[in-house]
Amino acid sequence: MHGSKSLGGADLSLHTTETYDVSFAVGVSACENWEDVTNALVWMAGGGVCAAAGVYAYGAAAHASQVFGRTIRETGISDAVALTFDDGPNPAITPALLDLLEQYGAKATFFVIGSRVRAFPDLASEAVKRGHTMGNHTETHPRLTLCSPQRTREELGRCDEAIGEATGVSVRWMRPPYGYRSPWLDGIARERGEEIVMWNVVARDWATQDTQNIIQRLRGTRGGDIVLLHDGNHRVFKGERRHVLRALEYWLPRWKDSGIRFLSMDQVQASSEANAIP
DSSP, X not given: OOOOOOOOOOOOOOBOOTTOOOBOTTSOBOOOSHHHHHHHHHHHHHHHHHHHHHHHHHHHHOTTOOTTSOOBOBOSOXXXXXXXXXXXXXXXXXXXXXXXXXXXXXXXXXEEOHHHHHHOHHHHHHHHHTTOEEEEOOSSOOOGGGSOHHHHHHHHHHHHHHHHHHHOOOOOEEOOGGGOOOTTHHHHHHHTTOEEBOOSEEXXXXXXXXXXXXXXXXXXXXXXXXXXXXXXXXXXXXXXXXXXXXXHHHHHHHHHHTTOEEOOHHHHHHHHHHTOOO
C-alpha cells in the first residue's frame, strides 16, 4: 500500500590530459582551460542545488510522496472507502453532513482545525458521539513546510488539546494543511502517536462551485480509496460547502448500492489489525 522514494546522484568523473581537456559524465566535455573547468563546476553545483530543491519541493508538496516519511493514502480494503473531511467543524454544513452520513450508515474521519473546535466544541463532540473519528489538522492551518519544529509541535499539540477537551478522545491521525510536509513532521507526529493520512482521490471542492464539478471528480472512486473533501473553510468560520453536501447526496446511495462500505480511519485500522497475518 505504501511506497518509498530513494535518492541517488550521478557519478561525476573528472579526467585530465596535458592540455587540460576535461570530460564529465553529465555531458560537459572537452574544456580547453581551467576557466572552462571552473565554469563547468559552477554549472554543476547550481544544478545540484536545483535538483535538491526539486526533491525538497516534491517531498513537501506532492501528496503521493514518501520522501519525508511514510503516509497512508489508501484503506487497503477492497470494498471500503474512507471519506475524510478537512477544515471543520463548520456550523453551516457539518450538522447536515452528519445527518446525511447517518442516513447511509457511513462513518467518516474529520481532520479538524483546533481553533474551529474551540469555537464549536459541541459539533466535534456530536461527530464523535455518532461514531466518527477525529483527526489533527493543526491549530491554525499553517503551511508546515514554513514552520520550525517548535512551531510544528505547538500546532499539533494545541489541536490535540482542543479535540480532547471537546470530545474526550485521543487523536491517532494527522493530516497536514494543504498536504504540505516538512522533513521533521513525520517524527513529530509519531512522537505524539499519530500517523499522517493523505489521500488518493481529491474532490477539489475548496472553492464554491457547481455541484456537477464535484460529482464528476468523484466518479472514479473505488473501494480502497481515501477521499479528500471539505466541510469547512480555513479562511472563514462558516464557509459555504453546500456543493459538497449535494455531491455526496448523489454519490452515497450509488456507492452503497455498489457494495462499498464507508469506514473511519479508526475502523480501517481495526479491520487491518483483525486481518493481519500472525
